[in-house]
Amino acid sequence: MTTTAQIPLTITEPEKRSKRRGGLSRTLVSYSFLAPWLIGFLGLTLGPTLASLYLSFTNFDLLQDPQFIGTANYQRIITNDVKFWHSMQVTFTYVILAVPLKLAFALGLAMVLNRGIAGLPLYRALFYLPSLLGASVAIAVLWRQLFAKDGLANVALGLFGIQGPSWISDPNYSLYTLVLLSIWQFGSPMIIFLAGLRQIPPDVYEAANIDGANKVQQFFKITLPLLTPVVFFNGIVQTIDAFKAFTPAFIISEGTGGPIDSTLFYTLYLYQEGFAYFRMGYASALAWILLIIIACFTAFSFLTSRYWVHYND
Amino acid sequence: MTHDLNRRTLLKAALGSAGLSALGSLPAFAQDARVRLYWWGSKERADRTLKAVSLYQERNPGVKIDGETLAWGDYWPRLATQAAGRNAPDLIQMDYRYVAEYARRGALLPLDEFLGKSLDIGDFDKASLDSCKVDGKLYGINIGNNSNALIYNKAAFQKAGVPEPIDVTWDKFFELAAAVTKAHNGEYYGTSDGSAEEVAFENWLRQRGKALFTEDGKLGLDEKDASDWFAMWAKAREAKACPPADLQALDKNNIETNLLTQGRAACAFNHSNQYVGYQVLNKNPLGVTMYPQGAGPNPGHYLKPSMMWSIYARSKVAEPAVKFANFTVKDVDGAKLLGVERGVPASPKIREAVSAELDAQGKLVVDFISHVTPKVGPIPPAPPKGAGEIQTMLRRIAEQVGFGRLSTADGGKQYVSEAQAILSRA
Numbered sequence: 001m002t003t004t005a006q007i008p009l010t011i012t013e014p015e016k017r018s019k020r021r022g023g024l025s026r027t028l029v030s031y032s033f034l035a036p037w038l039i040g041f042l043g044l045t046l047g048p049t050l051a052s053l054y055l056s057f058t059n060f061d062l063l064q065d066p067q068f069i070g071t072a073n074y075q076r077i078i079t080n081d082v083k084f085w086h087s088m089q090v091t092f093t094y095v096i097l098a099v100p101l102k103l104a105f106a107l108g109l110a111m112v113l114n115r116g117i118a119g120l121p122l123y124r125a126l127f128y129l130p131s132l133l134g135a136s137v138a139i140a141v142l143w144r145q146l147f148a149k150d151g152l153a154n155v156a157l158g159l160f161g162i163q164g165p166s167w168i169s170d171p172n173y174s175l176y177t178l179v180l181l182s183i184w185q186f187g188s189p190m191i192i193f194l195a196g197l198r199q200i201p202p203d204v205y206e207a208a209n210i211d212g213a214n215k216v217q218q219f220f221k222i223t224l225p226l227l228t229p230v231v232f233f234n235g236i237v238q239t240i241d242a243f244k245a246f247t248p249a250f251i252i253s254e255g256t257g258g259p260i261d262s263t264l265f266y267t268l269y270l271y272q273e274g275f276a277y278f279r280m281g282y283a284s285a286l287a288w289i290l291l292i293i294i295a296c297f298t299a300f301s302f303l304t305s306r307y308w309v310h311y312n313d
Numbered sequence: 314m315t316h317d318l319n320r321r322t323l324l325k326a327a328l329g330s331a332g333l334s335a336l337g338s339l340p341a342f343a344q345d346a347r348v349r350l351y352w353w354g355s356k357e358r359a360d361r362t363l364k365a366v367s368l369y370q371e372r373n374p375g376v377k378i379d380g381e382t383l384a385w386g387d388y389w390p391r392l393a394t395q396a397a398g399r400n401a402p403d404l405i406q407m408d409y410r411y412v413a414e415y416a417r418r419g420a421l422l423p424l425d426e427f428l429g430k431s432l433d434i435g436d437f438d439k440a441s442l443d444s445c446k447v448d449g450k451l452y453g454i455n456i457g458n459n460s461n462a463l464i465y466n467k468a469a470f471q472k473a474g475v476p477e478p479i480d481v482t483w484d485k486f487f488e489l490a491a492a493v494t495k496a497h498n499g500e501y502y503g504t505s506d507g508s509a510e511e512v513a514f515e516n517w518l519r520q521r522g523k524a525l526f527t528e529d530g531k532l533g534l535d536e537k538d539a540s541d542w543f544a545m546w547a548k549a550r551e552a553k554a555c556p557p558a559d560l561q562a563l564d565k566n567n568i569e570t571n572l573l574t575q576g577r578a579a580c581a582f583n584h585s586n587q588y589v590g591y592q593v594l595n596k597n598p599l600g601v602t603m604y605p606q607g608a609g610p611n612p613g614h615y616l617k618p619s620m621m622w623s624i625y626a627r628s629k630v631a632e633p634a635v636k637f638a639n640f641t642v643k644d645v646d647g648a649k650l651l652g653v654e655r656g657v658p659a660s661p662k663i664r665e666a667v668s669a670e671l672d673a674q675g676k677l678v679v680d681f682i683s684h685v686t687p688k689v690g691p692i693p694p695a696p697p698k699g700a701g702e703i704q705t706m707l708r709r710i711a712e713q714v715g716f717g718r719l720s721t722a723d724g725g726k727q728y729v730s731e732a733q734a735i736l737s738r739a
Contacts (some may be wrong), residue, residue, distance in 0.1 A: 063418035149560060169562030171716060255386050255707065256564035259558075260712045275390035277702050278414075280397070286684035 056284035063148070073285035086261060087269040093175060094265065095242040098182040106186040110193035111223075124191065130185030140181075140251030144168055146161060147177045148235055168252055171262035178263060181248050186298055189234040197223070198228030228309040236301055243294050246271070334592045342692065346375045346633040352406035352620075353388035353643040355568060358654055365650040369640050376633050379420040389701075396420050399627060404634040406689070407453050407623040409444065413695035415623070416447040422631055423450040423625040431635045433643050436662065441659035444618050444692050453621030457656020460614050460617030460685045461516050462585035468597040469493055469501065470518040479602045483517075483545065486605035490554035491728050493558050493579050503554050504580035504737050508546035509711035511704045513582040513604060516614065517542060519690060520607025530697030532732050540725025543714045547721050558715030560563075566708070568594060585681050586619040592674050593714065603688070612690035657682045699735040706731050711725040 031038070056073055073197035077084050113123055133139045134191050147167035154164035167173045173194030186272050200223065224231075246267040249257065257272070270290070274283030325730045352362060359382045368387070381402065383391060388736045389411065395401040401420065415421050424432060428451070437455060445453035463478065470477045473496030483666045490503025507513040519634040524533035534703065549555045554580060563577075564570050568587060572578035574594050581591065584631050588601045604613060622638035624631050645666045648658055658664045668679050714724040 061418065062393045063420050064416070148563065166562070170559045171712075171718075183315035254567075254570075256565070258707070258719065259562040260709055260716065271390075272705075275393055276705075277699070278393060 018235065040203070052284040052287055054091075056288050057282050058279040058281040059279075060284070062280050063278070069281070070075045073282050074183065074289075077285060077289060083089075083261070083264070083269055087266045089142060089261070089263045090264055091177060091243065091266040094179060094182075094245065097176075098179045098242050101179070102183045102186050102238060103134060103189055103231065105183055105235070106189035107193050107227075107231075110190045110197055113190075113194060114197045124194070127190060128187035131185045140248050143177065143181050143248070143251050166183045169259055171260040174252075174262045177246075178248050178252065181243065182245070189238060192230055192234055193227070196227050200226045225310050229311055232301070232305055232309045236298055239297060239301075240294055243290065243297075321627070338736065345375055346630045347379060348404055348634045348637060350378050350380045350634075351392065351402035351636070352382050352390075352623035353385045354382065354406075357590055357593050358382070359515065359695045361651050361654055365641055365647050366637075368646060368650065369637055373636075376637070377567050378379065378637060391468065396403065396625075401625040401627070403625055403628040405623045405625060406456075406637060407615055407621045408695055410700060411619075411684055412453050412621065413447045414698060416450075416452040420626050421452045422626045423452060424454065424635065425451050427635045432513070433640050434639070435660040436661060440602050440692065441618065442617060444616075445621050447695060448731060453618065453623050454635075454642060455618040455621050455659045456642060457586060457619050457653060457658055458616045458682065459584045459586040459619035459656040460616050460689065461512055462583055462588060462601045462681060463580055463604050464573065464583050464588055464598050465504075465589050465602070466573060466595070466597045467600045469497070469503075472690040473497065477600055477602070478605070479600075481605055481683060483605040486495045487549045487554040489553060490549070490580065491552045491597065494553045497552060501576070502556045502560075502572070502578040505578040505582070505712075506546060506550065506551075507557040507582040508715065509561075509564075509708040510578050510582045511707050512584070513594065514542055514707060515693070516604045516615075517607070519615075519693075520609065520611050520613040522609070522611050524693055525703075526613065526694065526696055526700065528694050530694075530736065532566075532729065532736060534729070536722075536725040536729045538725070539728040540722045543711065543721040543724040546711070547714065550715065558712060558717075561715060562712060573599075584619060584653060585678050585685075588678050588681075589652070589654045589674055603685060612702070614685055614689045615687050615692045616686065617692055618659075622696055627650070653678045697736060703732050706735065 053209070055066055057068055057070060060066035109127060113120060113127075114172075130139075148154075149166035149169070151167070153167060157164040164178050165173055167177045183190050204222055204226075205218060208222055213221065244267060245265055248253070249263045249265045249268050250271070253259075253268075255268070255272070255276075257268045266286070270283050270286040273279045273286060341357055348367070350362075352358065353637060360378075362382070363380060364469055370376060370378060392401060392405065396415075401677065406420075407415070407421075411423070421606045431433060432454065434454065441455045441458060442451065445451055445455050467477065470489075470493060477494045478486050478489050481489065486504070493503035494501065511525070518524055518534055518538060521538065523538055527533045546555065550557065555561070556572065560577060561572065563575065564572055568574055569589050571581045571583075571591075573581040574591065584589070585601060587597065592599050607613065622641070624634050624638075628634060641651055642648060642658060643660060643663060645663065646665050648660075648663045650669060652667065652671065657679055664679070668676065671679065684719065708727050710719065710724050710731070712729075713719040714721055719727065
């Protein structure tokens, strides 16, 4: 490709052709390495995504052929769907609580680990473990047991004479148990924060020490500003993840979003519409609205980032 | 979110195929008819079904049956997805609630052409056949009949010195239940809270001369009916006959999480065929009886196919699939393996043969059905589109009333208005 442009004009025809062929075969080789991903992307991501865009304008019910109904699905979602707004509220509450708390927790732990304690790799691995298990069914089931009325959480509270509520089956608390579950999976942002902290040159802190800055000042004037690119990255990734959260709510409420729809995440509502009530066209429209919301959030983050993210260059 | 959905689905597919490969030890040959068999249910049901499959394969070397099983909640989404991909299983365990929905959308094969040939169910009584028909065509093979059944912990009543709740009125029932709770110092309740159970609600409505849905698919009750229902349970909750809402919410609508199985309440509102599944998971001996009765003469109970076999409309092995289905309901050996776990067989000859070899639990179920049969009313019409959503909605509103977020009167109003909205949309 670019090789063609770099060929000196003096070379003879046959040579030119052979070079071109070399370029072509190299291109083929690189595409063949790319193929597994590319095929997966086209077949399993892009294709279904485009299909769902079409389906969102139909009344597809899974069994019969879809019929085009224009923007009726979108109109109903916006103007006449109580559950849509309710699930939005649940999801936004979850995102607004879970993401900052998780990031704060991850950063705090990363800073403790960054102080060079013995056995760091072991701790790092241990703290990362919940993130590996986090989305799994087993953990959600465990969580259900832990926060039942006579679960371990309440036994522990009972030691201090506190009679805890029935966390997961009480609509006043059920969503917060899911937030807690999300915070507990702080491992992957923690690892990234840890790597970010390592990037900050120690001489900056030395200079600050000499100037008489205390630890709090150092955190807000040095650590946090220099870490903003990492905070930015983690923030975006975690926000997108939180919007898409599905498994914990699905398992803990057995797919109902209960009690009283208190854990009816947007994705869970979408799933119910599509798979339980046969309204796949409607569910597709819901999915596209979520996509647009996530895209807006991400775009907004990028637009504002230049005011608060400091790149070290 | 598609990411998570996919992972879950994949996991299930992997589990399913692991089960398949464990099952299919015989090598399959090209000329084999491979029938995909799909059912929901407990482990007990899976064990019984797989035994019937291996016996059938032994007798019919050319046929290979691949079984797949899921829990009720996961079963329907997966079936709908497979049907959308035009890749549904050949032989599908079908429920009365869904048969019209699938049949009218053209996903099921009418079975009339097989009657009298590979499908030899001429000795089924009319009710057992009609309940599997949609718009005059046969879409299901009745695997067994059942009826609403109150399943209860005998020991809890004995220990409390309270008579068992056999054929009692609702008032008496709650009185007994409250006495059981009291005798267990309030740590164990006389009954689970049935206000969210549509089966119980329907039975109670029928006792009042109402129904969930009318023949033409409209709502068969009014606000007063629904709020009276919620009020009855609110009173029971207050009298501690049933547990408070936060305890009841642990029930996720399956045998495993029902408060009876969890050892927190003495009664569960269910179907007679589920008795076998309950007993497997419960240490204490369980009893089975009718739901509490109304004051009037209207019967709440009816006999219905607890489930049926249906054939996928696009199946290429419809004939072998029908033959296997026939084996489970008309062959003495096949039917014996299934027992009464899927309900009491509709064929008199088979019912007799199966009953003769039943264990005590199985006999109890058969006796129960004989006891109920003279007291039942007609089967209600097949539920309209959107009925599944209304069932979920009842649960949510019952919980709202249970947690005190809605008054019983407002609960009734909301049930009716939401149900009408769902019906007009579907």
